[in-house]
Amino acid sequence: MNNIRAYFNQLVNINDTDWEIFSSKLVKNELGKKDFILEAGQIEHNLSFIESGSVRLYIPKEDKDVTFGFCFENQFVSAYDSFLTRMPCSYSIQTLTNVILWQISHEKLQKVYAKSQIGNTIGRLAAESLFLIKSQREQSFLNxxxxxxxxxxxxxxxxxxxxxxxxxxxxxxxxxxxxxxxxxxxxxx
Incomplete structure (x- = not known):
């Protein structure tokens, strides 16, 4: 859990009270290699921070899967479109290695937003991190x-x-x- 606080502290100073509110909502989840964080057709309920390990995001196809993203240690991972819309996801997120995640549910994140001074900033920083990964990929295909x-x-x-x-x-x-x-x-x- 120290990795996630260090990540946020690089970007914004989180006081102990706000950190306590946020960290009390985090759940540690340890997964093995090739475990699913989310399968296509499910609704994303969590925003996850990778403490260790790596994951891939892919669209399952009959003939071959289409991998469109990787996330590594000290990055956020989520089917963020599904997380926001509360609609089923069209892709899967699977571990490539053993992974340790710190997860916060959509419902608990809303409580963090309401109860802490820095909650909205935490949400924005996570969203920006996920957006940058997506944007870099799109630009790489174009350029x-x-x-x-x-x-x-x-x-x-x-x-x-x-x-x-x-x-x-x-x-x-x-x-x-x-x-x-x-x-x-x-x-x-």
């Missing part, structure tokens, strides 16, 4: 080649990228696993 997208991901999280199976990386970048292998060979030469 970068597949190789540049791979290199960018590799530069951002070099040790964690080794935990992600190539088929998920290839899907995320928008290419086949074979094309990703060719890119990786070309880069290592």
């Amino acid at each position: 970068e080649t597949a190789e540049e997208r791979y290199l960018s991901l590799f530069q951002q999280r070099p040790k964690l990228i080794k935990e992600i199976p190539l088929k998920y990386l290839a899907s995320y970048i928008g290419i086949t696993p074979q094309a990703l292998s060719r890119i990786r060979k070309r880069i290592t030469r």
Whole structure:
């Protein structure tokens, strides 16, 4: 739980009273590799902060899944559109490694907003974090080649990228696993 406070303290100073209100609503959830945080068709009830581990966001398809996001340690993860609208989600969130999450439910987050001075700021910071991940991905598809997208991901999280199976990386970048292998060979030469 110290990681989440440190994350917020980098952005805004949280006094002890507000931290107590917020942290009292958090629930620790430990998941194993390939466990689901959320499956397509379910409603997202939690905003989650990843203390350790990595997850992928993907659209399940009959022939092959389409991976469109990864989240790592010290990041928020949520099917935020479903969290806000209270409607079923069209994608899944699955762990890639063992994961420790700190989760707050939609209902409890509303109480934090109402009871603390900094509650709305906490919600805004979480929303901004999720938005930036989405925006960076969209811009990378518009402005970068597949190789540049791979290199960018590799530069951002070099040790964690080794935990992600190539088929998920290839899907995320928008290419086949074979094309990703060719890119990786070309880069290592």
